[in-house]
Amino acid sequence: MDGEELTEQETALYDRQIRVWGADAQRRLSKSHILVHGMKGTITEFCKNIVLAGVGSLTLVDDRAVTEEALSANFLMPPDENACSGKTLAELCRDSLNEFNPMVRVSVEKGDLASFGVEFFDKFDVVVISFCSLATKKLINERCRKLSKRVSFYTVDCRDCCGEIFVDLQKYNYAKKRQDGTTECELQYPSFQEAISVPWRSLPRKVSKLYLAMRVIERFEEDEGRKPGEICIEDLPAVLKLKKELCEAQSLNESHIPNALLERLVMGAREFPPVCAIIGGILGQEVIKAISGKGDPLKNFFFFDSVDGKGIIEDISDPRPKG
């Protein structure tokens, strides 16, 4: 273990959580560097959680100007649009997050995420992206994977009262602790591309419908050249048509993706704050686990739908790995 001790100030501030994950984990947290993209409700919740937890630094990427929609779902921004003038979403969130915990450095990186080269990501231990196109998700995931050190990669999306988290920890070793002792475990994560390429026919029969529905929506936005979330009820017929095609191509019965679910996702591009809190909370816990090495990380998708209230983990990886 590295010898550095927590300061008195840290011990006092983090007392209750050190009782949860221990002082070693707290030290590792305080040395970690996190990058996030897409400052909407869910990412905002996530940022709050890990800034409170005491990570070393947090870098925000989101050049968008403040919109009414962004204001409505974001507790980091002042309501007064004048106060927001000339600032990007990321800059406003930074100002607010800085107040949460003076021990965490929060900064902003300007530019288009897709234009950042591989070496840019080398500065981080964790990369979390939200509201990115399918192409960007794959691209950033691959860049993280090119580095010699492990950069944990997460994507997160909330639509209507549903949320999805994807996790790629590449090769992850940890001590799995159980009542009857500890076993060393190794988890091998597929990339986002690999995961979504798993043939639908070979997925478990009861796989979350949300997984399939999100792939349809994601694919639709990609094909149509839409920005993430740029979709509405008028698109429903085209989305249903795409679903039919995808199901036929994958020889999957169409009933696995209920039309009503697609309808909800198409209409509810705006996030539902309670779901942001839930998904942002689960994501925060997972990132803390990955950094601290404490606890079993989830592999590799998480879904929540407030209609049935279930928060489900799905392992979607190729059952027959190459080589």
Added chain:
Amino acid sequence: MASLQHSQAIKGAKVLMVGAGGIGCELLKTLALSDFQDIHIIDMDTIEVSNLNRQFLFRQSHVGQSKAKVARDAVLRFRPHISITPYHANAKDSNFNVDFFKQFNVVLNGLDNLDARRHVNRLCLAAEVPLVESGTTGFLGQVTVHVKGKTECYECQPKPAPKTYPVCTITSTPSKFVHCVVWAKDLLFAKLFGDKNQDNDLNVRSNDAARSSEHAGDAFEWSGNEDLEQYGRGIYDHVFGYNIELALSNEETWKNRNKPRPIYCRDVLPNRMTQQNGNVDITDDLSSASAMASLGLKNPQDIWCLMENTKVFLEALKLFFTNRRKEIGNLSFDKDDQLAVEFVTAAANIRAASFNIPSHSLFEAKGIAGNIVHAVATTNAIVAGLIVIEAIKVLKKDTESYRMTYCLEHPSKKMLLMPVEPFEPNKSCCVCSKTPLSLEINTHRSKLRDFVEKIVKAKLGMNSPLIMHATALLYEIGDDLEENEIANYTANLEKVLSELPPPVTDGTVLTVEDLQQEFTCNIHIKHREEFDEEKEPDGMVLSGWTQAPSEKKDDKTSIGNGASTSKSLPTKLGITEIDIEVKEISGGTVSPGTKRKLSEFSDGSTVDQSSDVDQTRNNKKTQKHDDDGGLVMLDHWDSNMSKKQRSP
């Protein structure tokens, strides 16, 4: 779509939040973002530093201020046009009566103790306002919905009594570190620094053969001119040396136990300490005096050796007398009082050394002594989200889709968030079904006071009880009593039941009522001569308030996948009673019959030996079959929740 559907119900709703702490901050934020317009919030607490890691509406500069008020101001910064009404007050205050509760469409609890939860539950039942209840510990959490007549009330599953330890385990035969902490805190600390008139089970022999003749009086009394280190060494030798020798002389006790070893100060620390730190005794701020600081001990996570514990013991004692003499006699243990925590840690460790129990760090001892529950922001945020989802269903009267939801640390059936259909009201619940109870008690020996303290307050959770025998009033607490009434009731308290006017004997039915809670309960008295001191330390046994029959709604639970044993299980999980950042924890509700199910459920899926969370679950699980699980009313019960067990 969701927001459209919900918006009507949300915008017109008037919501009461009880608690502005860990869950409360998250909840208030999520309610505001979800477009709630009229929120009232009650919290009696002020902000502390250790809140800041998760109660994100508060800043360092707010320490000491009202949680409810600061939370309101913080949320109005990003939602200026909604109405938030804060009350910096105790939810049990009499102005929060049934009429007050009736103005709300739903009540949302983010509380940290059983007492307040029971109180709010009763007011919600009386006012017929739906209640969404919640709790978290570490990564575990839960949200439940309580609607009168439709789902079980918060008290339908009887709550176990707080964990206490038999007196003799604490005074004579400790076997775990927690026993040493309880001894150090509730006996030794209380004896030295607390109210001298309080009963105290610490063994003190006034004819103290082990001490020199000048201390023939009370060994614990400081003469006023005695050298403080000398005085400290005298106490040390008395409690860790002489008392242990005395205990050893009773050989019967040690037949099946490991014998403790007496520890004398001169053997551990032959030379006086003064030389080592004689120069800097006076700190600028007297109240912040710390033995660790003056001894140069920095890391609260370190485990001190016996000599270090001895030094901390002597130094802390000295600092109390030099820097905080005025408080002596009125001190009660406070987990935020650094010097008190230092003293208790050192004393507990020295006692542990006597009894061959592994010692613990100050950080760990503080957790045990202060009943500190681990808390993180993420679980609170998740639980707050779940509360709002249930609140919206309640407002839409979407009865069929109410769920109780459990946040798990390890997935069960792939679920980290597990929804379960709420149970129906328990027909034998004395709170929502008004089922009469029966009490076995020795009516010739037990006083009315025992009945009031041990049953009416501790078991039934009443604050302002009124006790009637037919039409005769035996006892009452209230603001508007006449002097002669008070005198009469005070006299009654000291009478044994069978000598009350009119006498309470076998077959009597007592009516106990709390007017504020609008809660009435009939208790059938059964006289019984003898009680088992270890198993029934109250000297009375209350029954009739039992687990609901287990067949309820089995076929409709939303956990799929048929295994019937698992269906009724979640309410009985250890986590049903999780409290946040607690002064008192209500403990688990694992009944003996569900042990198997619980272990099935937790499925070995936990236990990171070094993590407190898992320890929590373990402890909750074992709470009921702890070998020393007898109940003795110490002032503070001690959860062993925060205890870390060392791997052998």
